[in-house]
Amino acid sequence: MKTRLMAAAAPFVLGAALLGGFSVTAHATTAEKTAATYSGPFAKPSTLPFHAPDFTQYKDADWQPAIEAGIAAKRAEIKAIAANKAKPSFENTIVAMERAGTLYDRAYNVFSQLTSANTSDALDAIDTAMSPKISALNDDIYLDDALFARVKAVHDSAEGKALTGEDAMLLATTYDKFVHRGALLSAAQKVELKAMNLEIAKLETAFSQKLTTATAAKAPIFDSAAQLDGLSQAEIAAAAKLAADKGHAGKFMLALDNTTQQAALTSLNNRASRKILWDASVNRTSGADAYDTTAMVTQIATLRAKKARLVGAPDFATYQMYDRMVKTPAKAMEFMKGFVPALRATQDREAALLEAAAKADGQAIKLEPWDWSYYAEKVRKAKYDLDENQIKPYFEVWRTLEDGVFYAANKTYGLTFKRRTDLPVYHPTMRAYEVFDADGSSLAIFYYDPFARSNKRGGAWMNNYVEQSYLLGEKPVVSNTLNIAPPAEGQPALVSFDNVETMFHEFGHALHGFFASQKYPSLSGTNTARDFVEFPSQFNENFATIPEVLNHYAKHYQTGAAIPPELIAKIEAAKTFNQGLGLGETLSAAMLDIQWHQLSPEEAAQPPMAFEAKALAATGLNTDMIPPRYKTPYFRHIWDNGYASGYYSYIWTEMLAHDGWDWVVKHGGMTRANGDHIRKTFLGQGHTKDFAELYRDFTGHDPEVQPMVEARGLAPKAK
Numbered sequence: 231m232k233t234r235l236m237a238a239a240a241p242f243v244l245g246a247a248l249l250g251g252f253s254v255t256a257h258a259t260t261a262e263k264t265a266a267t268y269s270g271p272f273a274k275p276s277t278l279p280f281h282a283p284d285f286t287q288y289k290d291a292d293w294q295p296a297i298e299a300g301i302a303a304k305r306a307e308i309k310a311i312a313a314n315k316a317k318p319s320f321e322n323t324i325v326a327m328e329r330a331g332t333l334y335d336r337a338y339n340v341f342s343q344l345t346s347a348n349t350s351d352a353l354d355a356i357d358t359a360m361s362p363k364i365s366a367l368n369d370d371i372y373l374d375d376a377l378f379a380r381v382k383a384v385h386d387s388a389e390g391k392a393l394t395g396e397d398a399m400l401l402a403t404t405y406d407k408f409v410h411r412g413a414l415l416s417a418a419q420k421v422e423l424k425a426m427n428l429e430i431a432k433l434e435t436a437f438s439q440k441l442t443t444a445t446a447a448k449a450p451i452f453d454s455a456a457q458l459d460g461l462s463q464a465e466i467a468a469a470a471k472l473a474a475d476k477g478h479a480g481k482f483m484l485a486l487d488n489t490t491q492q493a494a495l496t497s498l499n500n501r502a503s504r505k506i507l508w509d510a511s512v513n514r515t516s517g518a519d520a521y522d523t524t525a526m527v528t529q530i531a532t533l534r535a536k537k538a539r540l541v542g543a544p545d546f547a548t549y550q551m552y553d554r555m556v557k558t559p560a561k562a563m564e565f566m567k568g569f570v571p572a573l574r575a576t577q578d579r580e581a582a583l584l585e586a587a588a589k590a591d592g593q594a595i596k597l598e599p600w601d602w603s604y605y606a607e608k609v610r611k612a613k614y615d616l617d618e619n620q621i622k623p624y625f626e627v628w629r630t631l632e633d634g635v636f637y638a639a640n641k642t643y644g645l646t647f648k649r650r651t652d653l654p655v656y657h658p659t660m661r662a663y664e665v666f667d668a669d670g671s672s673l674a675i676f677y678y679d680p681f682a683r684s685n686k687r688g689g690a691w692m693n694n695y696v697e698q699s700y701l702l703g704e705k706p707v708v709s710n711t712l713n714i715a716p717p718a719e720g721q722p723a724l725v726s727f728d729n730v731e732t733m734f735h736e737f738g739h740a741l742h743g744f745f746a747s748q749k750y751p752s753l754s755g756t757n758t759a760r761d762f763v764e765f766p767s768q769f770n771e772n773f774a775t776i777p778e779v780l781n782h783y784a785k786h787y788q789t790g791a792a793i794p795p796e797l798i799a800k801i802e803a804a805k806t807f808n809q810g811l812g813l814g815e816t817l818s819a820a821m822l823d824i825q826w827h828q829l830s831p832e833e834a835a836q837p838p839m840a841f842e843a844k845a846l847a848a849t850g851l852n853t854d855m856i857p858p859r860y861k862t863p864y865f866r867h868i869w870d871n872g873y874a875s876g877y878y879s880y881i882w883t884e885m886l887a888h889d890g891w892d893w894v895v896k897h898g899g900m901t902r903a904n905g906d907h908i909r910k911t912f913l914g915q916g917h918t919k920d921f922a923e924l925y926r927d928f929t930g931h932d933p934e935v936q937p938m939v940e941a942r943g944l945a946p947k948a949k
């Protein structure tokens with residue numbers, strides 16, 4: 231679930247929202263020329279339905295000229311807006327910015343999917359060459375005084391104040407983005423901010439590089455294979471090879487996973503070996519050696535706190551959360567604390583259960599953190615005995631898609647799907663569909679690229695080739711990409727149940743794209759906040775196990791027999807096991823993240839591990855036994871990849887999905903009436919309203935944690 235969310239999160243910004251950036255540069259004249267003379271395959275919209283990409287037309291040599299021309303054209307368009315002599319108006323400034331960048335979007339939306347899903351050395355090289363130019367385009371705009379002067383004039387004008395609905399939201403989000411990036415600061419402050427941003431970016435990169443090096447270097451060494459008893463022959467062979475590669479021939483090394491918990495802990499029979507592996511994991515970057523990141527953490531946290539102070543925010547968490555559904559760090563903390571009583575009780579109950587399991591195993595031990603996963607795995611095997619090979623024959627990929635995922639969308643939203651073999655694809659194993667609305671009108675084009683390849687990055691995601699917008703006259707062209715193991719020649723592609731859920735998950739994002747019904751591209755479809763965008767997708771996962779849906783698609787690929795209900799019951803029961811660790815480690819990491827970013831510059835300078843200890847104690851969870859999924863010195867999400875004050879989003883959107891599903895169950899389940907309500911209240915709304923308001927429109931109340939507490943098995947289900 232976590233990797234799926236992570237991997238899926240990035241591509242949502244591939245569309246117009248990312249390039250809500252514009253600028254004027256000294257090279258504008260050259261740029262205009264480049265744009266004006268561009269005549270490649272993206273010069274005009276594709277002639278295919280919905281301007282779908284014509285993959286037969288693109289050659290490697292096309293990309294760089296197209297993207298460069300797109301950047302140049304956008305710069306020129308923005309320059310014209312900033313230099314406009316006419317009085318600033320909503321139309322000639324804010325809406326004009328929405329119209330800018332169509333050439334860029336047309337080319338880049340295709341390019342970015344190809345570099346993710348079907349790349350080559352040539353595409354990778356272009357990607358590397360283009361990415362600084364793209365960030366420069368995006369960065370320059372927000373500190374462009376002339377442009378911001380016009381945006382602010384509209385924002386402060388009577389015209390601006392009188393706007394309503396989607397227009398008002400567009401003005402507010404555009405203005406807020408500028409302010410967030412420091413547009414209101416004085417010239418001297420802007421210089422200071424730029425220097426701070428540069429320093430922070432350098433430190434973040436340095437942190438990330440050191441963590442990568444440390445994680446490789448701190449792989450623990452074992453003298454004998456006997457110490458690794460419990461691992462498979464293949465795993466032991468891999469450990470021997472790793473040791474030999476690192477100059478320790480004859481010994482064994484276990485590569486460290488990124489997380490605190492290590493996969494090998496579930497099977498290492500030797501308790502001393504488990505402790506060695508555990509210590510290597512939790513101490514990887516806090517050992518007062520060349521791999522220690524704690525000084526960097528202090529510097530990053532301090533600089534971020536200073537930056538927040540400079541831009542006038544109470545702390546960095548508040549600064550980061552300006553555009554989120556959960557608007558303040560206090561609200562995020564309050565939400566997370568809502569889980570603590572039930573979760574702490576679950577942790578204590580599970581700890582006792584595992585200690586009893588150890589005793590039954592002849593080990594009268596006091597349970598330690600490195601024992602948890604080992605005994606949890608023993609209990610899981612005894613209690614649930616789930617064999618993936620028993621399950622997979624019921625889930626063939628295309629049947630799951632067409633008779634399951636599409637079927638649920640038909641029953642709920644009235645959608646129908648028609649295969650379009652005439653539309654070009656970039657890989658022969660893909661399929662293309664036309665999506666029809668309940669009234670029979672054509673709604674969207676949908677591509678499905680399910681199989682893993684060596685030139686596809688991991689995870690699963692949704693992206694838009696064309697973003698819906700009434701302003702630009704565009705309908706959605708959407709794609710789902712997954713990493714399901716490809717079938718052997720002539721065999722059906724069978725899918726694990728985890729991947730079945732991923733299929734429903736990604737399709738939830740696709741629905742968010744299909745139902746987009748917005749005027750402005752930057753507010754359209756999935757262009758929503760980080761702590762909202764994973765709500766529709768997780769919500770859609772619920773359809774996978776509705777009996778009516780399941781019976782329609784989960785059929786044995788050879789016999790056609792429906793999946794036995796007891797197998798489903800086992801899958802469902804296994805999901806609620808070991809949540810003291812599962813939810814516990816995520817929740818404590820998320821609370822640690824927020825607390826780090828609520829510090830003042832002075833507080834951020836305290837010794838980081840002492841602060842972490844205080845922050846974890848404040849969670850109320852048993853973090854000695856179950857430490858956070860990432861401890862401070864190796865928490866890459868918050869120190870380098872943009873999740874600072876955002877790690878809670880995973881839990882928040884899951885909570886929305888459970889609470890939202892609770893509404894569906896209480897209102898008659900999978901019905902067309904409920905589908906229409908879902909579409910009308912949030913799935914078709916993009917970012918036209920405040921996210922909390924969208925949610926209340928849907929369920930009639932603010933979100934509540936109880937349905938997730940029950941779904942995660944932390945408390946018995948209310949009748």
Ligand SMILES: [Zn+2]
Binds near residue numbers: 239
């Ligand atoms: Zn997702």
